Amino acid sequence: MSLSQSVENILKAIYDLQLGDQWVSTSALADRLGQKPASVTNMIQRLARAKASLVDYTPYRGARLNPTGVKVALEIIRHHRLIELYLAQTLGVPWDRVHDEAERLEHVISEDLEDRMAAALADPRLDPHGSPIPTKDGQIAAVVGVPLSEAPMRATVRVTEVRDEDANLLRYLGAMGLYPGAEFTVTGREPFGGSLHIRFNDQDLHLGEEALPHIRVAVQT
Amino acid sequence: MSLSQSVENILKAIYDLQLGDQWVSTSALADRLGQKPASVTNMIQRLARAKASLVDYTPYRGARLNPTGVKVALEIIRHHRLIELYLAQTLGVPWDRVHDEAERLEHVISEDLEDRMAAALADPRLDPHGSPIPTKDGQIAAVVGVPLSEAPMRATVRVTEVRDEDANLLRYLGAMGLYPGAEFTVTGREPFGGSLHIRFNDQDLHLGEEALPHIRVAVQT
DNA sequence: TAAAAGATTTAGGTGAGACTAAAACAGTGC
DNA sequence: GCACTGTTTTAGTCTCACCTAAATCTTTTA
Numbered sequence: 061m062s063l064s065q066s067v068e069n070i071l072k073a074i075y076d077l078q079l080g081d082q083w084v085s086t087s088a089l090a091d092r093l094g095q096k097p098a099s100v101t102n103m104i105q106r107l108a109r110a111k112a113s114l115v116d117y118t119p120y121r122g123a124r125l126n127p128t129g130v131k132v133a134l135e136i137i138r139h140h141r142l143i144e145l146y147l148a149q150t151l152g153v154p155w156d157r158v159h160d161e162a163e164r165l166e167h168v169i170s171e172d173l174e175d176r177m178a179a180a181l182a183d184p185r186l187d188p189h190g191s192p193i194p195t196k197d198g199q200i201a202a203v204v205g206v207p208l209s210e211a212p213m214r215a216t217v218r219v220t221e222v223r224d225e226d227a228n229l230l231r232y233l234g235a236m237g238l239y240p241g242a243e244f245t246v247t248g249r250e251p252f253g254g255s256l257h258i259r260f261n262d263q264d265l266h267l268g269e270e271a272l273p274h275i276r277v278a279v280q281t
Numbered sequence: 282m283s284l285s286q287s288v289e290n291i292l293k294a295i296y297d298l299q300l301g302d303q304w305v306s307t308s309a310l311a312d313r314l315g316q317k318p319a320s321v322t323n324m325i326q327r328l329a330r331a332k333a334s335l336v337d338y339t340p341y342r343g344a345r346l347n348p349t350g351v352k353v354a355l356e357i358i359r360h361h362r363l364i365e366l367y368l369a370q371t372l373g374v375p376w377d378r379v380h381d382e383a384e385r386l387e388h389v390i391s392e393d394l395e396d397r398m399a400a401a402l403a404d405p406r407l408d409p410h411g412s413p414i415p416t417k418d419g420q421i422a423a424v425v426g427v428p429l430s431e432a433p434m435r436a437t438v439r440v441t442e443v444r445d446e447d448a449n450l451l452r453y454l455g456a457m458g459l460y461p462g463a464e465f466t467v468t469g470r471e472p473f474g475g476s477l478h479i480r481f482n483d484q485d486l487h488l489g490e491e492a493l494p495h496i497r498v499a500v501q502t
Numbered sequence: 503t504a505a506a507a508g509a510t511t512t513a514g515g516t517g518a519g520a521c522t523a524a525a526a527c528a529g530t531g532c
Numbered sequence: 533g534c535a536c537t538g539t540t541t542t543a544g545t546c547t548c549a550c551c552t553a554a555a556t557c558t559t560t561t562a
Contacts, residue, residue: 066549086510099550101511106548120510120557150371151397161391168385176372287519307540320520322541327518341527341540 061112065167068136069093070103071114074125075133083122134194139166139174141187141194144224146177148188155188155239156230189230190221190240190276205276208267209254211246217277218243229271237261243280282333286388289357290314291324292335295346296354304343355415360387360395362408362415365445367398369409376409376460377451410451411442411461411497426497429488430475432467438498439464450492458482464501 063071073092077084086104090097108117114129125133143162147153153161169177178184178196185201187193192201205220219242222233237260238244244260255269267275284292294313298305307325311318329338335350346354364383368374374382390398399405399417406422408414413422426441440463443454458481459465465481476490488496 064548095549096551097510098512098552103549105511122510147394151394151401153394153397157393161394164389165386168389170382172378173368173372173374173382176374180372285518316519317521318540319522319542324519326541343540 063132066103067107068132068167070100070107071125071129071133072136072140074115074123075130075137078124081124083118083124085122089123131198134198134200136166137200138194138196139169141191142174142177142181142184143169144187144189145181145184145193149181154231155224155234156227158188159224159227186240187224188239189224190219191224203276205278207273208256208275208277209269209272211277211279213246213249216243216245216280218280219275220278221276223274226271226274229274233275236263236265238265284353287324288328289353289388291321291328292346292350292354293357293361295336295344296351296358299345302345304339304345306343310344352419355419355421357387358421359415359417360390362412363395363398363402363405364390365408365410366402366405366414370402375452376445376455377448379409380445380448407461408445409460410445411440412445424497426499428494429477429496429498430490430493432498432500434467434470437464437466437501439501440496441499442497444495447492447495450495454496457484457486459486 070089070093073089074084077088077092086100087097089104090100093100104115104117104123107113107115108123112128114126114132115123116126117123140162143165144158147158147161148155175196184193190204192203194200203221205218208217211217219238219240221240222230224230233239242260244258244265246256247259247264248257249255250269254272256267256272258265258267291310291314294310295305298309298313307321308318310325311321314321325336325338325344328334328336329344333349334347335353336344336346338344361383364386365376365379368379368382369376396417405414411425413424415421424442426439429438432438440459440461442461443451445451454460463481465479465486467477468480468485469478470476471490475493477488477493479486479488
């Protein structure tokens with residue numbers, strides 16, 4: 061039961077976009093995958109009427125993963141995040157580049173290689189962006205922290221996760237040393253739009269509004 | 282100028298089968314690639330009439346790489362062999378399994394990753410099977426040694442290379458410790474067929490005729 | 503509540519990469 | 533030098549993964 065890269069990518073996209081047991085629209089998927097909605101509809105329909113189906117599909121509602129689909133998606137995400145951490149840790153690939161590399165590698169590594177990387181990293185729980193790595197048996201830790209946009213004013217917070225898709229943001233944060241684990245204080249918020257001023261490491265930084273949903277923080281007590 | 286995996290594979294196959302500037306037949310390529318001759322003809326024709334052509338093709342004669350094609354093929358082979366060595370050395374993948382893994386990975390690693398692996402291995406010259414790794418600028422060392430079938434009787438020889446495609450042979454040789462660098466003596470040859478008896482490490486081993494062309498040795502003076 | 507706006511699907515098309523069956527060609531043997 | 537044999541190409545078909553344009557459905561709004 062080996063899947064094409066296209067299928068693996070669409071499963072991953074559904075997993076990422078699905079909230080609870082809600083449906084994911086074809087246009088949201090098309091957006092995420094950089095394809096046209098009609099193309100996604102087509103793929104999803106083929107996927108849904110395959111024998112060993114992984115997704116449920118209702119016309120005009122959208123798609124969602126069934127339990128088997130979730131398991132498969134988590135396997136792919138495990139590959140992705142293990143590879144990211146391996147590349148960062150062992151080969152020194154900067155954290156803003158590991159995503160693109162993992163995006164291609166995740167589809168072609170064997171289970172054996174997965175196991176060897178995991179062992180070399182001593183069964184890690186988090187990737188370089190702070191995202192949890194699913195276990196081999198398909199468990200995934202709950203998300204920690206809240207989006208930075210919801211952090212209270214003047215609070216001291218610790219970065220728990222930075223979403224890995226936006227290489228520019230990662231480069232910017234990385235240059236500042238603002239990795240998961242770093243602590244900073246929320247010093248101000250623009251009245252409209254909501255971009256944020258923070259104090260980190262004796263520097264005042266400004267985070268644009270579009271960056272905030274990509275950053276999760278835990279408010280320190 | 283990024284090539285599909287199918288195209289990369291066919292270029293590699295032509296490189297492997299091409300002797301000097303001779304033509305490689307479509308059926309030989311089909312054999313090597315596990316496809317039908319008609320499929321190969323089709324692919325080659327498309328390849329040959331592409332603008333930036335990498336292969337010459339003459340109907341009923343076959344295909345061969347032009348200088349640009351050779352350069353591209355060597356880049357892919359560099360990827361393949363670097364990956365093999367990296368997996369063996371760094372992750373402990375046994376030498377009979379690195380080939381299959383590299384076969385998939387070679388098409389998806391970035392130049393940056395190639396460089397990082399090469400640096401981690403201190404710019405290696407040979408892969409785990411003793412095959413030369415092309416340099417980044419497309420040079421490749423000459424083959425060392427002769428096929429074991431041509432080794433003289435009672436000679437002491439040193440293994441220089443074992444072709445990586447036959448996992449069973451690699452497993453057998455590996456179990457004996459017979460890696461590149463190992464020395465043994467040719468003790469006997471079967472009159473017909475030509476399978477070989479050797480003495481290595483105080484053991485008498487028997488190598489079937491089909492194994493001999495896959496093993497290259499340097500005769501010790 | 504009906505029409506407009508927006509989202510989604512259907513219909514039809516393309517190119518890559520494979521296949522089979524049939525036709526064309528090349529090399530050999532008489 | 534011609535027929536036979538085996539190789540190679542041509543012709544036609546299939547699936548996958550995308551696309552555009554047109555039709556259909558859903559939701560919003562007047």
